[in-house]
Amino acid sequence: xxxxxxxxxxxxxxxxxxxxxxxxxxxxxxxxxxxxxxxxxxxxxxxxxxxxxxxxxxxxxxxxxxxxxxxxxxxxxxxxxxxxxxxxxxxxxxxxxxxxxxxxxxxxxxxxxxxxxxxxxxxxxxxxxxxxxxxxxxxxxxxxxxxxxxxxxxxxxxxxxxxxxxxxxxxxxxxxxxxxxxxxxxxxxxxxxxxxxxxxxxxxxxxxxxxxxxxxxxxxxxxxxxxxxxxxxxxxxxxxxxxxxxxx
Numbered sequence: 001x002x003x004x005x006x007x008x009x010x011x012x013x014x015x016x017x018x019x020x021x022x023x024x025x026x027x028x029x030x031x032x033x034x035x036x037x038x039x040x041x042x043x044x045x046x047x048x049x050x051x052x053x054x055x056x057x058x059x060x061x062x063x064x065x066x067x068x069x070x071x072x073x074x075x076x077x078x079x080x081x082x083x084x085x086x087x088x089x090x091x092x093x094x095x096x097x098x099x100x101x102x103x104x105x106x107x108x109x110x111x112x113x114x115x116x117x118x119x120x121x122x123x124x125x126x127x128x129x130x131x132x133x134x135x136x137x138x139x140x141x142x143x144x145x146x147x148x149x150x151x152x153x154x155x156x157x158x159x160x161x162x163x164x165x166x167x168x169x170x171x172x173x174x175x176x177x178x179x180x181x182x183x184x185x186x187x188x189x190x191x192x193x194x195x196x197x198x199x200x201x202x203x204x205x206x207x208x209x210x211x212x213x214x215x216x217x218x219x220x221x222x223x224x225x226x227x228x229x230x231x232x233x234x235x236x237x238x239x240x241x242x243x244x245x246x247x248x
Contacts, residue, residue: 003030003032006029006030006085007026007027008026008027008028008085008089009024009026010025010026010091011023011024011025011088011089012042012102012103013092013093013102013103014047014102015102016099016100016102017099020099022090024088027042027045027046029041031080031081034075034076035075035076035080035089036064036078037080038080038089039052039103040052050103051101051102051104052064052066052075052104053065053103053104054076056076057076058076059077062147062148065094065149066092066093066094066103067091067093067094067095067154068090069090070090070092072151072154073151073212073214074149074151091103093105094107094150095154096154096159097150097154107153110148110150113198116169116198117177117198118180118188118190118193121186122187123185123187132184133184136182136184139222140179140182142217142218143175143179143223144179145215146175146217147215149214151212151213152170152171152172152209152212152219155208155209155211156168156171156203156208156209157204157206158170164199167199168198168202169197169198169199171209171219171220171223173198174198174224174227175217175219175223177194177223178223178226178227191230191231195231200224200228203224205225205228207220207221
């Protein structure tokens with residue numbers, strides 16, 4: 001498809017605190033640009049104080065997360081050709097996290113949650129050339145594709161709508177917990193904390209996190225549901241409950 005120029009109308013959220021407004025811009029773009037390019041052009045030509053977080057511009061750092069027309073996306077991976085040329089494009093910051101300014105939010109809570117997760121705990125004979133099946137390696141590597149864009153956290157209804165930051169770690173950290181819990185060489189018992197600290201039971205598996213993941217990680221099916229199953233096996237299996245009652 002040939003490249004061509006046109007005028008794109010954008011409505012961008014500006015300001016911080018109580019001084020927030022939607023500001024309209026019209027910027028000349030070409031059809032091969034991404035949304036981040038258009039915002040950079042607004043910075044260059046009209047609003048040098050426009051705040052945007054970005055880094056790699058290759059969809060690998062997770063920095064430029066925002067909401068385009070109400071949908072959480074990476075600005076650098078959102079092609080202008082995927083949007084209408086005649087309708088106004090609305091760009092806002094992630095809704096779930098506290099606003100710093102313009103399109104930049106404070107995602108520091110996520111790193112506080114990460115600190116609560118116990119690190120990988122290998123067995124004592126870890127240096128004795130441990131063996132892993134390729135299937136197990138592939139599963140762990142799939143989880144490690146996460147770029148921590150926090151789009152899954154942004155769209156999660158437990159955090160977005162109900163603000164339950166106190167009891168739920170969110171999809172991103174269900175993925176990290178799954179990568180550790182399912183690692184065949186990890187010796188830590190994480191099930192009690194997955195249930196009581198990180199709130200696995202609060203997710204009702206709507207798969208909204210899976211839908212927005214730019215790395216296509218099957219968050220719900222491969223991380224959250226298996227963790228839920230392990231919690232159920234430990235705490236709610238009726239046969240195991242009877243055995244515990246009888247034998248302690």
